[in-house]
Amino acid sequence: MGGVILYGSPISTCSARVLLCLEEVGAEYQLVPISMPTGEHKKPDHLARNPFGQIPALEDGDLVLFESRAISRYVLRKYKESGTDLLKEGNLAKSAMVDVWLEAESQQYNPAISPIVYQSLFVPKMRGGTPDQAIIDASLEKFKKVLEVYEARLSKSKYLAGDFFSFADLSHFPYTKYLMVTPYASVFESYPHVKAWWKDITSRPAFKKVSAGMLGS
Amino acid sequence: MTSVTVYGAPFSPAVSRVLACLYEKDVDFKLAPVDMAKGQHKSPDFLKLQPFGQVPAFQDELATVFESRAICKYICNKYPEKGNQNLIGGRDGGLLARTSVDQWLEAEGQSFNPPSSALVFQLAFAPMFGFKQDPAAIEQNEAKLANVLDVYDRRLGESKFLAGDDFTLADLVHLPNGHILVSKKEDLFLSRKNVGRWWEEISARPSWKKVVEMQNVPQS
Numbered sequence: 001m002g003g004v005i006l007y008g009s010p011i012s013t014c015s016a017r018v019l020l021c022l023e024e025v026g027a028e029y030q031l032v033p034i035s036m037p038t039g040e041h042k043k044p045d046h047l048a049r050n051p052f053g054q055i056p057a058l059e060d061g062d063l064v065l066f067e068s069r070a071i072s073r074y075v076l077r078k079y080k081e082s083g084t085d086l087l088k089e090g091n092l093a094k095s096a097m098v099d100v101w102l103e104a105e106s107q108q109y110n111p112a113i114s115p116i117v118y119q120s121l122f123v124p125k126m127r128g129g130t131p132d133q134a135i136i137d138a139s140l141e142k143f144k145k146v147l148e149v150y151e152a153r154l155s156k157s158k159y160l161a162g163d164f165f166s167f168a169d170l171s172h173f174p175y176t177k178y179l180m181v182t183p184y185a186s187v188f189e190s191y192p193h194v195k196a197w198w199k200d201i202t203s204r205p206a207f208k209k210v211s212a213g214m215l216g217s
Numbered sequence: 218m219t220s221v222t223v224y225g226a227p228f229s230p231a232v233s234r235v236l237a238c239l240y241e242k243d244v245d246f247k248l249a250p251v252d253m254a255k256g257q258h259k260s261p262d263f264l265k266l267q268p269f270g271q272v273p274a275f276q277d278e279l280a281t282v283f284e285s286r287a288i289c290k291y292i293c294n295k296y297p298e299k300g301n302q303n304l305i306g307g308r309d310g311g312l313l314a315r316t317s318v319d320q321w322l323e324a325e326g327q328s329f330n331p332p333s334s335a336l337v338f339q340l341a342f343a344p345m346f347g348f349k350q351d352p353a354a355i356e357q358n359e360a361k362l363a364n365v366l367d368v369y370d371r372r373l374g375e376s377k378f379l380a381g382d383d384f385t386l387a388d389l390v391h392l393p394n395g396h397i398l399v400s401k402k403e404d405l406f407l408s409r410k411n412v413g414r415w416w417e418e419i420s421a422r423p424s425w426k427k428v429v430e431m432q433n434v435p436q437s
Contacts, residue, residue, distance in 0.1 A: 051368045051371060051372065052324070052328060052365075052368055063313065063316075065316065065320055066320060066324075067319075067320050067323035067324060067327065068323075069319075069323045069326075069327075070316065070319040070320040070322070070323045071320075073316070073319050074312070074316045074319070077312060077316075078312070089294075092279060092280070092291070092294060092295055093279050093280045095294065096279075096280045096282050096287065096290075096291045096294075097280075099282075099284075099286075099287035099290050099291065100282055100283055100284055100287045102287070103284030103286050103287040103326075104269070104284060106326050106327070107284060107326070107330075108269055111331070146269075149268045149269055152268060153268065
């Protein structure tokens, strides 16, 4: 059958999101590296896959997709028969909660955490630059407010969408993994339910496998 | 007698996104005001509906839902037979049609939304609420949004709407910020031929016109 092709990088957060889904459903896939340092992501071949010039992109036969959260949904639906149902689309109330916490990741969690990771990890490690502490500090304050909401949620619910592990939990993995590699990991100490949730989800085999390919492992 | 309640006011872009979807799907609802000036959105009762203390929140007999894009998906999933049946990917399109809608929904959420929301805040809400505008922020976000709209312009030269031949949720989600930005910086949209054409079409939809009417009614 051949499986799907993912254009991206094992160290990229958004590629990792899709890789996790591929691993969770046991899909056959090939990872084709796209070199950001050489600007490959902005060249015509890759722009034809992802017009925003970003990674990842997915090819499945004639279908080409971009946006990791959309690619992930495609993978999770396509391989639903594998027995791993991380979207719960057969149940209106459950799928609503999966969508709610996916949007919370996109609109609340990610904007707060990603500048911390970008400044404290990517800027020094990949650009040889100096972290902007003012940005980190401002983002940390925002992130703590977000974590308060997550702490309250995870005090009542084992996983974000309910008592079941879902794509909503998975989607939080890549940036959180990278935060854990920085000194700012300690922020989680004040949020015991969030910390316990993180320990739980990162014990999954798919997480261990994808984590091994990322920075700081 | 409807079980559907939306919490928030129509002038809020995120609330208006949900209202547009309800009108497209022909789903009756009641609108419950949230007095943000009095801090009602941070009250314990409201935080039970929306733990981040933001609008909108949505409730029906089955679920309490927040985040406007999740609410829109829920409405489409719950009422597939009502109103616009193509809103999350045509009936016969199956997985591929739905996937295309998901892709452009994410493009809006990740690429269009951040700079357009920042501009909406600077150009519309800062003056309205007495905050000082930040010219650097306006310039940076306008440049980012221009790059995004260049990508959109190429796409809309090949495709009638973002996800394909039909108007879908992927287009609808752009209406709230688009509407405000076209009133303040119309060149961003209208100077790009395909984006301009697309904007004229989507903003002319009866569902959106109803929302704009609601926004123009003074809230008591």
